[in-house]
Amino acid sequence: MSLASELPVAAEKFDYSSTIDVLQEQFGDRVLTSSAVCSQFGKDESFHPSMPPHAVIKAHNREEVQQIVAICAEHKTPVVPHGAGTSLEGNIAALKGGISIDTSEMNKVLAVHTEDFDVVVQPGVTRRQLNDYLHDTGLFFPIDPGADASIGGMAATRASGTNAVRYGTMRENVISVEAVLADGSIIRTGKRARKSAAGYDLTRLLVGSEGTLGMFTEITLKVYPIPEAISSAVCTFEELEGAVDSVIQIIQYGIPIARVELLDDLTMKSINMYSHTDFSETPTLFLEFHGSESSVKEQAELSQEIVQENSGSNFKWTSNTEERNKLWRARHDVAYAGKLLHPKGQIWSTDVCVPISRLADCINQTRADIDQTGLLAPIVGHVGDGNFHLLLLVDHDDPDEVAKAEALHHRMVMRALEMDGTCTGEHGIGYGKIEFLKQEHGNAVDSMKMIKQALDPHNLFNPGKIFG
């Protein structure tokens, strides 16, 4: 916030007109330079202000990405890989201007290997597009950040979502990538075998590197058979504690739950406003169970017992697909719904994640802290992973509110780090959490910088991110 407002808009500071000339020779009117387009490409879904690139170009294939990167490398012009623009820490902001490479037309599903449970996609394919494509195969891709993010962006951010407690994050679900590096070479980081001990794990190095080490041109992903049975449940609690304790006990009991989401009273209120639903406006869990008919029944019954022991009630479950979809759509829309609670507020989504044994402490202390500030901050989270978000509602024209929010956020991250947790479970560092990365990783950040320096010595890719 304060960081962002101090940053100059790079377009005014750097001159990349010769780069743009060369790109235009090669790509004609596919090189877009209008301020409307550039401004849009410099802005993600967070409160961070737009930091527009000097130009945007839609790449169609790996060869074009390679050409664009080569031209930018020759002219020392920053390259910012751009997916669906749904990041939350300014990850796609062009802090030093340059060229945003738009992957929205690199959106083909290249192969579906149904027998191996994997797919090969271009980076611009979105998660919903992929699942629509897979519809008739009996397979699905589980990673689901709230927004309809691109697979490239999700891999770059090491994203997760509601299914991570069962299926893992992008870290576990990217099998390999093809990427263009700063020296213009294209590498493929692995074959399709499910495991390999062959050399350094470049796949995992690139996943989560936020476009600072290279640009994805193909991604091979794990997919899963749609379970024989799926059942979703909703239950409500008088107090937050009961909901959190239920989740901890479900995890510790070893129930292979597929989804378990916490939504506090404020979140439920906003959902009812946005989605025209009539949920009880008290702390709530959304749960989902995957497996065989008998396994799902067993999981749901055990979970219901645990919920009841923690004073939960109104445990309703459904296997009806339409009802389930409505439930999860409401969950995914909470970031949009939250805005209705504060007409002038923008959402600032925090993202700590702690070991499950510390989750109740972390949420309770944070809840008390929010109450003391008087800020509006619905709590929602993938609590089975120990990950939760405040949807801090802040009027950015009110310096007092901004200062309170910054201080609250700082205390919250420090609390999570003290509990052996992380400053970001799934949103990444972008340029919003650079200081927290140092707090969390100490001198390991130096090792990260050495790797960046080795693979991208001229700081071509997404400069200013992760390290500042």
Place this chain on the structure above:
Amino acid sequence: MSLASELPVAAEKFDYSSTIDVLQEQFGDRVLTSSAVCSQFGKDESFHPSMPPHAVIKAHNREEVQQIVAICAEHKTPVVPHGAGTSLEGNIAALKGGISIDTSEMNKVLAVHTEDFDVVVQPGVTRRQLNDYLHDTGLFFPIDPGADASIGGMAATRASGTNAVRYGTMRENVISVEAVLADGSIIRTGKRARKSAAGYDLTRLLVGSEGTLGMFTEITLKVYPIPEAISSAVCTFEELEGAVDSVIQIIQYGIPIARVELLDDLTMKSINMYSHTDFSETPTLFLEFHGSESSVKEQAELSQEIVQENSGSNFKWTSNTEERNKLWRARHDVAYAGKLLHPKGQIWSTDVCVPISRLADCINQTRADIDQTGLLAPIVGHVGDGNFHLLLLVDHDDPDEVAKAEALHHRMVMRALEMDGTCTGEHGIGYGKIEFLKQEHGNAVDSMKMIKQALDPHNLFNPGKIFG
């Protein structure tokens, strides 16, 4: 083989006496230089000849590792981290001599977080020691290479074993590490949160780096609740095809099988000789199911149906712990058992892994290829992952047998790569598979080398491995 025999023994070529003098000043008679000790530390469990270090020193804690690394860095003396010495590609051989740091006395379990399902261990803790330690907690650590390897060695090699099909490999089960780097600094790669999007994934970079980037001083691992019910099964087949097809169908059906191991007729014969068992000496599957009572029953019944459809018979299952342990001990001992088939033979364990859809082709073609060579080569494997081994039995004093084995191995790896597989599912590159790494990863190996150069510019750690 030919590679190894051409290598000079480094101790004769380099003089590190001044390094050893300084180490002796600091550590006294804990610095061992006898040829018997050094020779033992230069040899793993493979056919690769001993490449002894100049000295061996048992480190007791992170501070001592840091001191030893600092002394070696100052004197440009290679450092070879050493676990239990059970590697299979010469991974711990001191190709350029130097100092082997023995972790066998860094063998403390430092913390067990039962509520978070994680443990913190020193690198010298072995997998059996860890499971003995966990015995009364209701938790277990699933990764089980055949040998009683150290956790440090397993992390360095990105090891797996029979449980990987359900629980993943070291890649998925190391939460974070603490490591001493070449510049003498100590880094910790992460907190205990189950997921994080904070910066580059240094954990996964160090896991599988085979001691070439640093030396582990602490490792945080996932552990799992011992399932409510466990059931193991054995079934036999007239032909290999039926066994392989059963596995493929069990995986593709989505049965969450915990272990599924293929053992061919020769392997079964050797097991009977070694373990004094009376298994049928035909292609056999060992299976294991984990879950609730009802889930295990359901999984076993479905698997039995699949096995029968593929002409499998004698499907026997047991929940008796003693019988189960006997079964899996026999499985883990196959590398030792195989030696009985060929009195002069040494075991050369191959390690390809392919997508499951190609597994039947890969095994069938390999079986036909073995038959043409006349070599003895039992087949055994973690087939649920697409990973299998030949236990090639080779008399290393017979150049003709060696040449045939090398050619067979080469064809086998090329076949796996053509099928989008890997040259090593779990043994690593060491110095035995350097050429295959290049075949598999192409110019991505250059990126690996750049990272090595950035983090270890003087090639201090385990020189000659992975890249040569």
